[in-house]
Amino acid sequence: MSATGNVPFLDLVTPHLELEAELTSVFRNAVRTAGFIGGPVVEEFEREFAEFCGARLCVGVSSGTDALRFALMGAGVKPGDTVVTVPNTFIATTEAISQSGATPDFVDIEERTYTLDPEKLRSYLETGCRRDSSTGRLISNRTGGPVTAVIPVHLYGQMADMDPILDLASRYHLAVIEDACQAHGAEYFSSKERRWRQAGSMGHAAAFSFYPGKNLGALGEAGAVTTNDDGVARQCRMLREHGQSKKYYHDIEGYNGRLDAIQAGCLRVKLRHLTAWNERRRQVARIYDELLAKATGAITLPHVPRWSRPVYHLYVLRVADREAVQKQLAEAGIGTGIHYPVPLHLSPAYAGLGFRAGDFPIAEQAAATILSLPMFPNLSPESQGHVAAEMLRSTAIGVNAALTA
Ligand SMILES: Cc1ncc(COP(=O)(O)O)c(C=O)c1O
Numbered sequence: 001m002s003a004t005g006n007v008p009f010l011d012l013v014t015p016h017l018e019l020e021a022e023l024t025s026v027f028r029n030a031v032r033t034a035g036f037i038g039g040p041v042v043e044e045f046e047r048e049f050a051e052f053c054g055a056r057l058c059v060g061v062s063s064g065t066d067a068l069r070f071a072l073m074g075a076g077v078k079p080g081d082t083v084v085t086v087p088n089t090f091i092a093t094t095e096a097i098s099q100s101g102a103t104p105d106f107v108d109i110e111e112r113t114y115t116l117d118p119e120k121l122r123s124y125l126e127t128g129c130r131r132d133s134s135t136g137r138l139i140s141n142r143t144g145g146p147v148t149a150v151i152p153v154h155l156y157g158q159m160a161d162m163d164p165i166l167d168l169a170s171r172y173h174l175a176v177i178e179d180a181c182q183a184h185g186a187e188y189f190s191s192k193e194r195r196w197r198q199a200g201s202m203g204h205a206a207a208f209s210f211y212p213g214k215n216l217g218a219l220g221e222a223g224a225v226t227t228n229d230d231g232v233a234r235q236c237r238m239l240r241e242h243g244q245s246k247k248y249y250h251d252i253e254g255y256n257g258r259l260d261a262i263q264a265g266c267l268r269v270k271l272r273h274l275t276a277w278n279e280r281r282r283q284v285a286r287i288y289d290e291l292l293a294k295a296t297g298a299i300t301l302p303h304v305p306r307w308s309r310p311v312y313h314l315y316v317l318r319v320a321d322r323e324a325v326q327k328q329l330a331e332a333g334i335g336t337g338i339h340y341p342v343p344l345h346l347s348p349a350y351a352g353l354g355f356r357a358g359d360f361p362i363a364e365q366a367a368a369t370i371l372s373l374p375m376f377p378n379l380s381p382e383s384q385g386h387v388a389a390e391m392l393r394s395t396a397i398g399v400n401a402a403l404t405a
Contacts, residue, residue, distance in 0.1 A: 001383040002333075007374050009335030010213055014378050015277075019269055023219065026265035035261050045264040046224070048271055049208075052185070053200035055226035057233040060259030061240045064181040064209025067223035068096030068151070070257065071205035074225070074235035075175035077102050077149050082140045084124065085151040085179070086116050087343035088363040093151055093179050094344050096207075103143045104353070106345050108360040110161070112303035114316070114370075116152045117362070118164035125172050138172055149175040154183035154199050156339070156372075157215065157281075157313035161305070162202050163192050176203035181223075182313035184208060184215045185278045189307040196309070200226040205236070210267055215281070215313050216274050222263040280377035281312040287381055288315055288373065291388035298395035300369075314339055315375040319395060322371050328394040334387050337372040 001007055016023065030036055042060050050058035061067050077083060079101025085093050087106045094104040107124045110117040129138050129147055137146040150169055152160035160178075169176045180186070183199040190197050200206035208214075210222035225236045238245055243254030285302065292299055300318035304310060316339065319325045326336050343363040345355035357364065373387055 001380060001386060004333065005386065006333035007335065007379075007383045007387055009337055009372070009374050011376050011378060012212055012217070015270075015273075016219075019273075022269045023266055026262060026269060029265065030262045037258060037260055039261055041261045041268070042259055042264040045259070045268045045271070048268060049224055050226055052198075052271060052274070053180075053206070053208075053226045054198040055201045055206070056228045057226065057230070059225045059227075059233055059236040059240065060264055061223045061225060061236070062257045062259060063221045064207055064211065064223040065092040065096055066240070066255065066257040067181075067207035067209070067225045068093060068177065068179060069099050070236040070239040070255075071177045071207050071225045071227070071232070072096060072100040072102070072149060072151075072175075073239055074227075074232040075149060075177060075204045075229075077175065080145050081148040082143045082145040083149045083151060084121065084147060084174075086153055086155075086363065087345045087360045088114060088340060088366055089153040089155060089179065089344065090181070090340065091344060091347065091349065092181070092209075093153055094350070097151070102148070103145055104344075104350070105140055105143055105147070106355070106360055106363075108362045109366065111362050111366075113158055113161070113305060113308070114155050114366055115158060115160035116150075116165065118161050118168065121150065121165060121168055125168060147172070147174065149177055151177045151179050152203075153179040153181075154186055156302070156316050157183050157186050157311035158302075158304075159183065159186050159188040159199060159308045159310070161307065162188050162197070163190055163307075166202065167192075175205075178203040178206035180206045180226075181209035181211075182214065183311060185274055186311045187309040189309075191307070201228070204229060205232045210263070215278060215311055216267065216270055218263040219266045220263055222259050222267065224259065277377040278311045281375065282310075284375060284377070284379050284384065285310075285312045285315055287384050288388065291384065292317070292391060295392050295395050299391065312375055314372045316370050316372050318366070318369040319371055320369060321395075322369050325391070325394045326371060329387070329390050332386070332390045334390055335374055338367075338370060339372050341367055343367045 205227040210218040240257040243252035
């Protein structure tokens with residue numbers, strides 16, 4: 001809480017000040033060696049981040065959007081294909097699909113986790129698609145294109161229910177690209193494998209964003225693909241570097257999508273703290289859960305299924321009169337957010353896809369009622385008390401009743 005009693009939505013200054021000496025030395029080292037692009041710092045980060053994710057390989061790229069695009073293309077998605085995802089994600093997920101030449105299609109989310117509903121995916125594949133009799137390929141009835149990949153989004157730091165998604169993907173020969181841009185360190189208990197698996201280790205490839213506000217954020221733009229597949233990694237390495245397999249030998253056309261050495265060095269410094277920061281986020285979430293438990297009639301708190309160990313990139317709850325609550329919190333100096341207010345099938349950017357209101361009711365209901373509270377590792381219990389008191393007040397429960405009951 002600031003001296004004025006305000007609670008920001010996110011505090012990015014404090015953790016960077018705490019690491020100022022180490023972060024500055026990354027810059028100093030880059031200036032002294034002129035090691036700006038590629039080189040050992042990038043390679044070290046890639047090795048360390050792959051290990052953190054429980055994946056064999058990591059390819060550093062220049063953003064989460066590039067990571068998604070390269071992962072899709074590297075996993076074999078071709079122009080004209082159809083790639084299935086959810087409507088309630090950041091637009092980068094679908095931008096990457098379109099930029100790979102494919103068409104996005106959607107299935108609705110599971111109401112309590114806000115992540116891809118495996119049953120809806122099953123029904124999409126069983127009834128929303130047909131087999132082409134000559135090629136045997138699975139064709140989407142809506143887009144007319146072959147369905148070749150699915151992107152489960154681990155939204156807000158919560159894992160999608162991966163076991164049934166992976167089963168369906170294997171039955172229908174779909175590549176699975178995890179959008180793990182909000183889920184660094186999140187874990188999923190695979191009943192099939194009887195073990196916990198990390199975000200970024202389960203699909204054919206996964207995309208991470210290191211946008212500064214993420215659980216692991218760079219000091220600028222950065223991202224990474226993780227994968228266990230050598231072919232996918234090789235393809236992503238070529239795509240990030242103008243399609244070259246070695247300097248000036250261009251096997252394909254690619255992009256300028258590299259992770260630079262300064263960002264990689266800063267990420268290495270911050271990666272050492274990520275587990276502790278994620279644990280702090282979980283504590284912050286537990287405190288919110290307790291403080292707001294009395295208002296569960298008016299507020300829907302985040303749900304954690306038994307198979308999920310989320311990392312709370314965001315703490316998202318639902319309230320009926322969201323605009324009024326948000327306004328009252330703003331008046332009390334509390335920053336909030338809405339992630340995201342317009343489900344993508346209703347966004348003007350996708351008007352051409354022909355979706356209508358009502359096509360994905362769960363995502364639409366969520367978009368109308370979700371509210372993200374301040375969430376960051378160094379959020380103090382005192383600040384959380386202030387946020388919770390204002391939440392209880394604004395949802396007409398009354399802070400006194402809640403505290404004394
Ligand atoms: C779910 C999701 N996917 C993709 C991205 C894209 O990442 P970037 O902003 O690094 O391109 C983000 C980042 O905001 C995201 O939250």
